[in-house]
Amino acid sequence: MSVMWIHQHRPRTAWYELDAEAQERLQQAWQSEVQSSLGREGTEHLGECTVRGVSRFERVSVWRFPTVAAVQDHWERLRVAGYDDWRCSENLLGVDAVPFEVGAR
Amino acid sequence: MDERPWGATFVASGVRRGQRRYLQGVVAAAERLREAGWAFDPFVSGAITVFDSAAWSRDDVFGLFEAPSSRSLELGLEELERAGWHALFEGTTWSIGPRDEPPRGSIEQPHSWAFLAFWDWNDGWHLATPDEKATYDKECEVAFHFDLASGVAISGRYDLAACGGPDQVAMWNLPSIETLAATMGAHEAQHDFKFTWSDHLLGRRTPLRTLGGRA
Numbered sequence: 001m002s003v004m005w006i007h008q009h010r011p012r013t014a015w016y017e018l019d020a021e022a023q024e025r026l027q028q029a030w031q032s033e034v035q036s037s038l039g040r041e042g043t044e045h046l047g048e049c050t051v052r053g054v055s056r057f058e059r060v061s062v063w064r065f066p067t068v069a070a071v072q073d074h075w076e077r078l079r080v081a082g083y084d085d086w087r088c089s090e091n092l093l094g095v096d097a098v099p100f101e102v103g104a105r
Numbered sequence: 106m107d108e109r110p111w112g113a114t115f116v117a118s119g120v121r122r123g124q125r126r127y128l129q130g131v132v133a134a135a136e137r138l139r140e141a142g143w144a145f146d147p148f149v150s151g152a153i154t155v156f157d158s159a160a161w162s163r164d165d166v167f168g169l170f171e172a173p174s175s176r177s178l179e180l181g182l183e184e185l186e187r188a189g190w191h192a193l194f195e196g197t198t199w200s201i202g203p204r205d206e207p208p209r210g211s212i213e214q215p216h217s218w219a220f221l222a223f224w225d226w227n228d229g230w231h232l233a234t235p236d237e238k239a240t241y242d243k244e245c246e247v248a249f250h251f252d253l254a255s256g257v258a259i260s261g262r263y264d265l266a267a268c269g270g271p272d273q274v275a276m277w278n279l280p281s282i283e284t285l286a287a288t289m290g291a292h293e294a295q296h297d298f299k300f301t302w303s304d305h306l307l308g309r310r311t312p313l314r315t316l317g318g319r320a
Contacts, residue, residue, distance in 0.1 A: 012231060014231075014232050067176065068268055069107035071267050072175065072203060074267070086231075089266070092269050093201075095183075098187050
């Protein structure tokens with residue numbers, strides 16, 4: 001079993017006021033956590049795209065993680081690195097469909 | 106591996122009433138999960154409870170369950186699905202995450218009313234200094250003391266954002282609508298909502314096994 005993580009995000013208001021150096025420092029800290037996650041078994045970054053023209057978010061990033069605990073761990077490390085303070089996000093968990101049979105117990 | 110208790114809150118837009126075979130399957134699965142350490146009612150040990158909001162909300166029913174670990178939650182949600190959850194509950198949204206604060210308040214008898222509170226910390230909170238956040242927390246505590254003194258019990262708080270929910274959720278057990286009005290007034294007066302976007306759902310306690318009824 002693995003889960004897909006669909007991460008939609010946009011900068012918070014205050015991000016736009018930060019100078020380039022401060023933005024760069026933050027992005028490097030987040031990138032370090034991303035690299036740390038990618039080094040773990042069962043974790044893949046599947047793709048990234050812009051959705052600014054079609055939604056209220058700027059970008060979507062799609063991942064595969066081995067468990068929801070791994071999703072939570074990835075998120076908590078990013079959050080400690082300030083990610084949630086500078087980006088507003090909404091996430092979706094994708095799981096394998098489970099068959100339901102009428103009458104099954 | 107995440108060994109903290111993990112919560113799962115669900116909100117369903119509709120209930121397919123009168124479908125006893127689906128209901129029985131889901132109740133049986135819940136009873137098995139209860140044996141495995143799940144709690145299906147934040148306020149009554151051993152009860153399997155949902156909260157009915159159909160009469161005044163576009164959502165029919167909600168609940169807050171807790172599993173002993175993230176792995177148990179993952180497996181248990183799959184079991185509930187396999188047992189027919191989505192045949193019984195239309196348009197379910199699950200929001201899951203670890204418990205990050207324990208329950209508060211104890212009451213002798215469970216109340217019929219419950220309110221599910223979802224909230225997101227807003228940009229102002231994210232920009233606030235640690236001192237500003239500490240001051241805000243202290244002001245909110247005044248309101249929480251009033252809540253507990255008014256006979257409210259509060260479930261654990263859960264951290265939902267990573268797995269798709271808003272930032273936090275908690276459920277309150279309330280003696281009456283008047284208590285809800287008074288406690289919300291207290292939180293408003295203490296500027297609780299300055300730093301959050303909040304959404305609330307009110308429901309009446311309903312044992313899951315009685316949910317069927319006539320279609």
